[in-house]
Structures are given as C-alpha cells and as structure tokens.
Amino acid sequence: MTRSVVVLLDPDHPYAGRFSEVCDRLWGVGTVCVYTDTSRWERAHAATWFARPRAVLAHYSAESGSLASAAEDLRRRHDVLAVIPHNELRVEPAVTLAEALGIAWADPNDVRRFRDKSALKQHLRSVPGGPRINATTAVRTLVDVRAAQSEGRYERFVLKPNDGMNNSQIGFFSSLSSDTEIDTYLAGVGGRLLVMEEFLDGDEYCVNGQVDDLGHVTIVSVYRTHHIAANGRTNLAASFESVRHDSPIFASTATYAASVVTAAGLRRSPFHMELIVDDAGPCLIEVGARLPGAGQAHDVATAHAGSVDAFELAAQHYLGLRAMHSQTPNWEAYDSLRLRTICGISDRTERIASVQGMEHVEAMPEFVRWVTRPSIGYRVRPTIDLASSPWLVTVSGSSHEHLDEIEGRIRHVLGWNGSGATRTGRVRQGYALLAKAGARAQSIPHMVRTRPASLAV
Missing domain, CATH: 3.30.470.20 (ATP-grasp fold, B domain)
Known part of the structure; x- marks a missing residue:
C-alpha cells in the first residue's frame, strides 16, 4: 500500500523536522521535501532537524518550474495529504501548491491575505462589527507618505515592508519627520511595497x-x-x-x-x-x-x-x-x-x-x-x-x-x-x-549529499 505523505517546502528551519516527526509518529505519514532553491537543500542537509530521517521518503527540486506544474508530478508519485507551511515564508507558496493539489487547508485567498498586511487590515475594517483596526495605507514613495499624512490620520506613524517579518526594517516617524529622514528609510528598503500604519502607544x-x-x-x-x-x-x-x-x-x-x-x-x-x-x-x-x-x-x-x-x-x-x-x-x-x-x-x-x-x-x-x-x-x-x-x-x-x-x-x-x-x-x-530601559523509495536518502531529483515541471 502506498504510504501517504505531507509535503514540506524548502525545509530549512527546525520546525520542518518537528512536523515531519509528528506526522510519522502519530499517523504513520511520511514526508516529501520539495526545494524551490537548492541552497535551502544544502542547509537542510547540514542540519540535524529531521529526528526521524527514515520518515523522509523523497527530496525533489522544483527550481525550474512553477509550483502548480510541480503539483502534477507530485500527484503521480505520491498520495499527498497536506502541504504544511512550517514558517512565515512558506505560507503563501504552501497554499499555492496545496491549491494546485486540491488539498488547501483553508480558502487560499484568505490565507494569502495574511502575507499582505495592508490588504488584511483593509479586509478586517470592512467586516461589519469587526475588531478595532488602526489606520493603514499602502505606500512606496515619499509622495505616497505625504499624501496619506494630508488626510490627518498620521501624527505618528510606522513604516514597514508589507510582507515583512521578524520586526525587520521598521521605521518610526511623526508629522515632524523631514523628507530626508523618510527618504533615507525608503532607500534602505529598496523600493518595496510598504504599509504605513497609525502609531499605537501601549x-x-x-x-x-x-x-x-x-x-x-x-x-x-x-x-x-x-x-x-x-x-x-x-x-x-x-x-x-x-x-x-x-x-x-x-x-x-x-x-x-x-x-x-x-x-x-x-x-x-x-x-x-x-x-x-x-x-x-x-x-x-x-x-x-x-x-x-x-x-x-x-x-x-x-x-x-x-x-x-x-x-x-x-x-x-x-x-x-x-x-x-x-x-x-x-x-x-x-x-x-x-x-x-x-x-x-x-x-x-x-x-x-x-x-x-x-x-x-x-x-x-x-x-x-x-x-x-x-x-x-x-x-x-x-x-x-x-x-x-x-x-x-x-x-x-x-x-x-x-x-x-x-x-x-x-x-x-x-x-x-x-x-x-x-x-x-x-x-x-x-x-x-x-x-x-528516510526510507529510500525512488528518493534521495536524507543524509546522503546527492542533489534532489527534479520534478517534471
């Protein structure tokens, strides 16, 4: 009987190994690792995150094509029960792959909004009787920032990448901040889409x-x-x-x-x-x-x-x-x-x-x-x-x-x-x-330094 599996995308984080161990121990479900970047494969092999390496049945590379097309090959080779996003950066690609496999754990559009700070808060504000949400605006340039300030809602405000994480690249400003101060911050984030938020003091x-x-x-x-x-x-x-x-x-x-x-x-x-x-x-x-x-x-x-x-x-x-x-x-x-x-x-x-x-x-x-x-x-x-x-x-x-x-x-x-x-x-x-103030199936053994097989994408 074919062993059911979960897919872990770019498992270069300890949480990936923990999920693999849990799925194998509790339900006998194996793990398939898919890499969109082989540098992450190198990092996963250098680590000891997979406490049960025999639970890892295969390693594949999907560098050359889209996740949607990779899904077709995965479907032919494995009985995939879930694609698990083991950290923040894997949420959007995981739900994209899960959607292509027909096994998304939630509405993909609802999940994707969690990687778009501005869209999520805009959505929450639109829900009748919804939770309190502070003022936010999507911005990219100094002109955008000054236009938002002209609405009178941003006496103090925060700028941060719209898809950011780990409290990285956050800037704190006020109505007294000069164009030079704001431009310096904008130059540091390299033109990324930002969310401008009303500052909350508490x-x-x-x-x-x-x-x-x-x-x-x-x-x-x-x-x-x-x-x-x-x-x-x-x-x-x-x-x-x-x-x-x-x-x-x-x-x-x-x-x-x-x-x-x-x-x-x-x-x-x-x-x-x-x-x-x-x-x-x-x-x-x-x-x-x-x-x-x-x-x-x-x-x-x-x-x-x-x-x-x-x-x-x-x-x-x-x-x-x-x-x-x-x-x-x-x-x-x-x-x-x-x-x-x-x-x-x-x-x-x-x-x-x-x-x-x-x-x-x-x-x-x-x-x-x-x-x-x-x-x-x-x-x-x-x-x-x-x-x-x-x-x-x-x-x-x-x-x-x-x-x-x-x-x-x-x-x-x-x-x-x-x-x-x-x-x-x-x-x-x-x-x-x-x-x-893992089992060796048609796969690459987990601890053998061999490149992952390419999916037919």
Whole structure:
C-alpha cells in the first residue's frame, strides 16, 4: 500500500523536522521535501532537524518550474495529504501548491491575505462589527507618505515592508519627520511595497492559538513583549514573558485575537498575533497564519504540562485527521509556571571564536531550552530585530521578579570572544542598558549529499 505523505517546502528551519516527526509518529505519514532553491537543500542537509530521517521518503527540486506544474508530478508519485507551511515564508507558496493539489487547508485567498498586511487590515475594517483596526495605507514613495499624512490620520506613524517579518526594517516617524529622514528609510528598503500604519502607544503582547475547520478558536498562550532601546532602535525585543490565564489582560487579548482570526476567515491553521494594548484596549499590529517563533511553539507543551502540543495540534488540522489524544489546555499547569525567552543583544559585527557561560546557564534549575544557541563560527552583527539576536534562551520562574533576577544572571555570565576582543564585558554593558530601559523509495536518502531529483515541471 502506498504510504501517504505531507509535503514540506524548502525545509530549512527546525520546525520542518518537528512536523515531519509528528506526522510519522502519530499517523504513520511520511514526508516529501520539495526545494524551490537548492541552497535551502544544502542547509537542510547540514542540519540535524529531521529526528526521524527514515520518515523522509523523497527530496525533489522544483527550481525550474512553477509550483502548480510541480503539483502534477507530485500527484503521480505520491498520495499527498497536506502541504504544511512550517514558517512565515512558506505560507503563501504552501497554499499555492496545496491549491494546485486540491488539498488547501483553508480558502487560499484568505490565507494569502495574511502575507499582505495592508490588504488584511483593509479586509478586517470592512467586516461589519469587526475588531478595532488602526489606520493603514499602502505606500512606496515619499509622495505616497505625504499624501496619506494630508488626510490627518498620521501624527505618528510606522513604516514597514508589507510582507515583512521578524520586526525587520521598521521605521518610526511623526508629522515632524523631514523628507530626508523618510527618504533615507525608503532607500534602505529598496523600493518595496510598504504599509504605513497609525502609531499605537501601549504595551505589546503576543497571542498564539489554533483555528479548526469550523472556525472555532483555541487560545494556547499569551506573552508580554519587553522592549529596550539599543543599536539605534527604540523597540528592540529584549524578552517575551508568558501571561497568566487568570489575568484580565489574558482575557481581553485572547478575546480580541479570536475576533480578528474569525473576521479574517482563517480555518484549520495555527496563528501568531502581535497587538498593542492602549487606553482603548487591544489593537492589531500584525498576525501570521503559522506557528509562533522565538521558542513559543515549543513552550506550549511545556506550559500545559504536555496536554497540548502546538505542532501536533497544527498537524492534525493541516492533515484533517483524527487527533490521537485530546489537545485540551491545562490552565492550572499553565498558571503555575512563568516562562520567559531572553533575547541576546550584540553591539557589533564579528565572528564568535569561543563562548563563555553556557554550562552555567544550562546548569540553572530554571533553564528550559536554547531557542538559538550561541555557536562558535557564527557571525554576529548589531542586533536590530529578532533575526539578528545572537542567542535566545527560555527559562522558567515563579514570578516576574524571579524572572528578572534570572535574566540578570544570564546576561552577566553569558558572553563570547570574537575578532580578538572579549564579549563578556559588552554583554554586561548590555545588561546595564537593560536595567535602564528516510526510507529510500525512488528518493534521495536524507543524509546522503546527492542533489534532489527534479520534478517534471
């Protein structure tokens, strides 16, 4: 009997390996990897993300043609149950391939809007009785920006790529910003389509959850984002801390998040939402139709004492299969454990030659996991967004104050040598700143360095 499979596109991220493992372990479903860029194949082979390499039945290259035409060849070769978008950049191509295969997990147009910030907010504003949404305008030039300002809605505003992620390339401006300031930012983003948004002044939160086939929303976690000013950025994420389920802020942010994904029409998908809470209540910053990053997807099972696993829950809905066990949040366990992911901050460019303090961090009873481990040979650069954090580590604590104390200890002991200079002192300086502010089928074996076979496209 032909073994059913899921397709992973360009699986150059650890979440891809986790999805492959879950599908094989729970349902006996194999994995087929399709690469639109062979450089990603090289990266996947260099990593150890696939804990069950025998579950990976084939690797294919689709570089030479469209995903729609690649679907025909996949359909001939495999019984494909789902195409799983394991991270933000795979959402749109995954739903395109799934649509061509006739197995899209949700309305493809609804899913694609999640990669178009301006279109999504425009849609949400059009829904009768929909959630609160701030003013936004799609812009590309200084003329566009000034025209939007003339409408009187942008005393303070934010510019960012319309399809951006990881809080990258974000600019903060006001009515007093000069043409030169705005033009400098525009030149830096290289003519990309941007979304201009009304600035929201308040505390930032993340809400994570899952939508089923009927549109029912399950919230699994809420986090508070703590920011600092560093490296010329005023909103650099320093840490993410879980919010208790029994707190009023959890209730208000969870209710708002559910209203957003309902109005957006999302189905059978996880979601990660970032929002601001100001005097008027919660308001959307942006939302992704995928699992959260920064370790928060792994935190779900930890926080709920194993009663919910974000990867298993998402895979169940992507595949449309029966759950192998109940995925019910354990809020008593969740409230008994506070989690915080701490983001490393670098102030210069260099290559790590040695690391100090990792053993000390791992020996702490509060240590949970490395999200990104500082590694020898890694090239660090000044941290300006989440993607450029040199390390991320998740810890647990009994209170906000306890987590503050743990974070202080970690930032004090964790450092590295690079380019002939010791990093430890600069890490301490950064803390002072914080205080202030597969089976071989007809395939290519997973761990054999052979180019993936081309699909007939």
